[in-house]
Amino acid sequence: MNQHTVKMRELARELLSSGQVSLVLGWEKGNLWYKSPPVFISRVEDVEKLIFDEFCHNNLAKYLMDLVHHSGKIAVFVKGCDSRAINRLLQDNQIKREKLYIIGVPCPGLKDPDDAVGKKQGAEVKNSAKCATCSYPNPVVYDALLWETVPVNTTKAPVEELIAKLDSMTPDERYAYWTEQFSRCIRCFACRNVCPACNCRECCFDQAEPDWLGKANNLSENQFMQMTRAMHVAGRCIECGECERVCPMNIPLMAINKKVARDIAELFGECAAGLDLEKRPPLGHFDLNDPEKFM
Amino acid sequence: MSVSTADIKRINPLIPIRGKITKIVQETPDVKTFHVTTLDGQKPFIPLPGQLAMFSIPQVGEAMFSITSQGPHHLEMSIKEVGQLTRFLHEVEEGQECGIRGPYGNGFPIDYCKGKDLLFIGGGIGLAPVRSLINYCVENRKDFGKLTVVYGARSYADLVFKEDLFENWPKMENMEVFVTIDRPEEGWNGHVGFVPAYVEELNFSPMVTITCGPPIMIKFVLQSLAKMGFNDKDVITTLEMRMKCGIGKCGRCNIGSCYVCLDGPVFTLEQLKLLPPEY
Amino acid sequence: MKTIVKSRLAELLQTMAQDFRVLVPVKSETVSQFVPWQEGLTVNLEGNTVLPPKDIFFPQTEKMYKFKVKGSSVDIEEFAEDVQKQVIFGIRSCDMQSIDCLDKVFLTKGYEDTFYKTKRDKTLLVALACTKPQDTCFCESLGLNPLEASGADIQVYDLGDALGFVAKTPEGEELLAKYASLFTEVNAVPQKVEGFNLKAEVAGIPEKLAKMFDHPIWDEVSQKCLGCGACAYLCPTCHCFDISGNVKADQGYKFRCWDCCMFSEYTRMAGGHNPRPSKKERVRNRFMHKLYYFQERYGQLLCTGCGRCIAKCPVGMDITAIIEKIKEAEV
Structure with a gap:
């Protein structure tokens, strides 16, 4: 067992047995050696399930929204990217800081589970x-830091490199590129x-009312859905890359998100989302010095 | 559970036939009854009491409704305004064309009811599916014993099928109708109170009972019937789920391994107790 | 056994494509699914496709009928569907079993689904034996034989450098006879299948689930589910659909499209009531449907052990692990 895992279990055990928290969100090992799915631990004896390895991809902050009505405090393990999500959710008033440990x-950077298949x-x-x-x-917000940065x-x-390549394309070429990508979308909403x-x-x-997005799977609905999403997360995307990792159709979604982040x-x-709790996202507030070239 | 659907073969069961709304009756402020025929004035199909129809205005939507009554050349559906399609329907005029397909579902167990005294308990728009069986019994009067209807709504204005309730049915031989409204109001001399309490007050002896209404009413009616010693296999109700295909394929109306569109919507309390408690 | 060297497979497919629409599995960085054969394509003989072949009979979006509105009149007209005779080449035992499940849904219990049937009736199935299960495969646990697909017109075996063809139905016989000149008769023994990484003990699971509707296991199992539709859309047996429409000015069409019981609006009724309000009820319905309800209604499980959901679930939901949990649960 690696030292990281040992430290995780130690702290989780202490937090649960002392009653400081009633739930721990972490990662565990399942049937596949190259996947480390999320685990919810509420009993001390289950802390042995916790692990940390190079496949702990899931951003556990997402679950905090499901748990807003959870009684008691929740401990959550966060990597650097995950911690930015915590700040974002706090800024959007989706979760309460005092309920979190x-x-x-x-x-250290994770491994690609798709490459491990077979x-x-x-x-x-x-x-x-x-x-x-x-x-x-490195996490930007925490109550405890488990090991050296x-x-x-x-x-x-x-x-x-992909963004540079897309930037060098003519608008028509770029449109053709994204058309090909979005035509594959199966709209699973992963x-x-x-x-x-x-x-x-x-x-x-x-x-359903109004049905902004039609249910038919076709290029126009797919483009509408993907572009709406890209614009909606603009300035709030913490660049964890989970969307691209989970896409079963391998659509390079981070190329859009990174491109939009760079444009912003x-x-x-510079305004990377979720770094500073006090700094509002640029598209989420108005500042007299905001550029107005589009007006 | 066995599939009680007749082996109905149609050219394409998912494509509606063209129909026309020939008459619209305003039942209450938010319920209208629609008379539907084919374009050449015929009955679109012949449903059994309790069966369902997929009724559509193609440019707006399609939804499943119970067929509350039928004439020699038309079907009737009583529809409450709740969503997009029903809102549109409440604005159309007579002569509006539509799509219709069916009949779907099992319908009421008519043979089982034959020769017996029947108690019908309805609340609000829930009288609509029950009415198809009441009408059938009225039309085939000699096949059934005593008919008793207990029906209630929030107010006098919310009572549906007033002509049946106050004119047609009470005149029938060996048939009694009890109507109640939730709260007293000026000009109403009838009973005031909720349906389940009224049922207990009337203190019926156990018999075959058909009940339909809002879930909360059903819940308390079932309790009242149990108190009075009614038998689970004689208590019949209808269920409602969201439906899309109507032919047991699209998946969403399942309760356990039953599809409400195919194996329902009519279930006895005995059958319901074998299904999962929730959906 | 009738055999053809792998390097000449393209020639066979090209010849068949003159008589049939031929669908083959392909795999690239962007696509992994069955597509119509065309010259230059590389057929993927290793492993299964990411997308199941169900869309061949049950497309993700399928137009049903069109309508024209003029004042209060509405004209309804069917789409004329021109369905060619087709051959699916290289379909695996798990996906063959899924076709059996879909046949039960779309062709039995009182109604035949016309859209499905017109395509299904015109299809010949050429199955390919699996010798190397993927990490997420567990079809053997569900009683399937990865080397012999039930329901196939022809079973194909990987013989190393060549492929061996054995007809299983008169239609398969006829197909092989038609292209007899391309085959060489060779005495060959098909390879054996390697071991499976995943296993699932399904004996007794449906009976046990019948008593587990209110079991706390569903709180636990549903906790990490994100409620997306990746599992359902990649599942070869999931067949739930929605019917919706597209209207532009005074005309439009109705279509049906895949739907997913994990989506919140799936069971939401007009007026807002939803009998499955949270992911607990939805996840429960999904697994109950696969492992109990379908068995009760059609006499078999609605899972073929293809492992696609395990491979692609964003949060690592694993149906074999869930089956194990059900097995161990106290009731």
């Missing part, structure tokens, strides 16, 4: 694409449902 786990446990597995672009592997990776990542920025109580895509940074200055 946040345990920061500095993240391989024996312990085999060489590619790094996860979403972690290659990560600038904030990790250095920030500064190498150029594949998604940056991207939306895993996304911590998608925190509306009722999503406009689910509304160019317009409004």
Whole structure:
């Protein structure tokens, strides 16, 4: 067992047995060695299920919205990206800080489970694409930090190359590229449902009256859905890359989200979402110095 | 549970036939009864009492309704204004064309009811499905014993089928009608109170009972009937679920392994007790 | 056994494509599904497709009829559907079993679904034996034989450098005879199947679930579910659909499209009441349907062990682990 896992269990056991928290959100191991799905622990004897390894992809902050009526405090393990989601949800008044015990786990970067499919446990597995672009592997908000912070990776990542390639295209070429991508969407909503920025109580895509989004699967509805989502999470996306990881159709969703984040940074200055609880998202408030070129 | 559907083969069961709304009757402020025929003035199909129809205005929507009555050339559906389609329906005029397909569901167990005294208990719009059986009994009067109707609504204005309640049915031989409204109001000399309490007050001896109404009414009616010693297999009710296909394929109206559109909507209390307690 | 070397498979498919619409499994970074054969395609003989083949008979969106509105008049007209004879090549035992499930749903119990039947009736099924189960496969646990698909017109075996074809129905016989010149008769023994990583003991599960509607297991099982539709849309047996319409000015059409019991609006009635208000009721219905209700109604499980849901669930929901939990639950 790795030292990280030992530390997680120790703290979880202490928090649960002392009654400081009544629930712990972490990761566990299932039947597949390259997946570490979420686990909900409320009994001390179950802390042995907790693990930390290179496949702890799920952003557990998403579940805090399901648990707003949970009585008692909740301990939640957060990597750097996950911790930004916590700040975002706090800013949107979706969760209450005093109900949380946040345990920061500095993240060394995770492995790509798709690359592990068919391989024996312990085999060489590619790094996860979403972690290659990560600038904030260390938690930005926590009550306890479980181990030493990790250095920030500064190498150029594949998604940056894709954005550069898309930027160099003519509008028609770019439209053709995204048309091809969105034509594959099966509208399972895994991207939306895993996304911590998608925190509306009722999503406009689910509304029956008016039915903004038609149920037919065709390019026009798919584009409408994906572009609406990209615009809606603009400035609030914490770039955890979960949408792209869970897409069963391999649509490069982070290329849109990163591109939009970069455009916003160019317009409004550096403003990575969820870093600073006091700093409102640029599209969520008005400032007299905001650029007005579009007006 | 066995599938009681007749082996109905149609060219394409999901495509409606064209129909026309020939008459609209305002029953209450938010309930209207629609008379529907085919374009050439015929009855679209011949339903059994308690069966359902998929009724549509193609450009607005399609939904399942109980067929409350039928004439030689038309079907009748009483529809309360609750959503998009029903809101549209409440604004159309006579002559509006529509789509209709069916009949769906099992219908009431007529053979089982034959020769017996029957008690009908309805609340609000819930009298609509029950009325199809009452009308059948009235039309085939000699096949059934005594008919008793207990019906209630929030107010006098909310009582549906007033002509039947106050004119047609009370005149029938060996038939009694008891009507109640929730709260007293000026000009109302009849009974005041909720349906379940009224049923207990009337203190019936156990007999075959058909009941339909809002879930909360059904819940208390069932309690009242149990108190009076009614038998679960003689208590018959209808269920409601969201439906899309009507032919047991699209999946959403299941309660346990039953599909309400195919195996229902009519169930005895005995059958319901074997199904999961919730959906 | 009639065999053809793998390098000549394209030739066979190309010849067949002159008489049939031929659907084959392909796999690239962007697509993993059955698509109409065309010259230059590489058929994927390794592992199954991400998307199941159900859309061949039951497309994600299917137009049903069109209508024209003029004042209070509404004209309704069917779409003329021109269905070609088709061959599905390379379908696995699990997906063959799913077709059996779909046949039961769409073709039995009083009504035949015309849209499904017109396509199904014109289809020949050429199954491909599985010798290397994927990490998430568990069809064997459900009583399927990965080497022999039930219901296939032809069973194909991987013989290493070649593929062996054995007809299982008169229609399959006829198909092989038609292209006899492309095959070589060789004495060959099909490869055996390697071991399965996942197992599930399903004996007694439906009977046990009959007593578990109110069991606390559903609180636990549903907790991590995100309520998305990845499992249902990738499942070869999930068949729930919605009927909706598209209206532009005075005309439009009705279509049906895949729906998913995990979505909140699935059972929401006009007026707002929802009998399955939270993910607990929805998750329960999903697993009850697969492992109990379907068995009670049609005599078999609504799961074929293909493992697609396990492979793609965003939060690692694992139906084999859930079956294990049900087995161990105290009732």
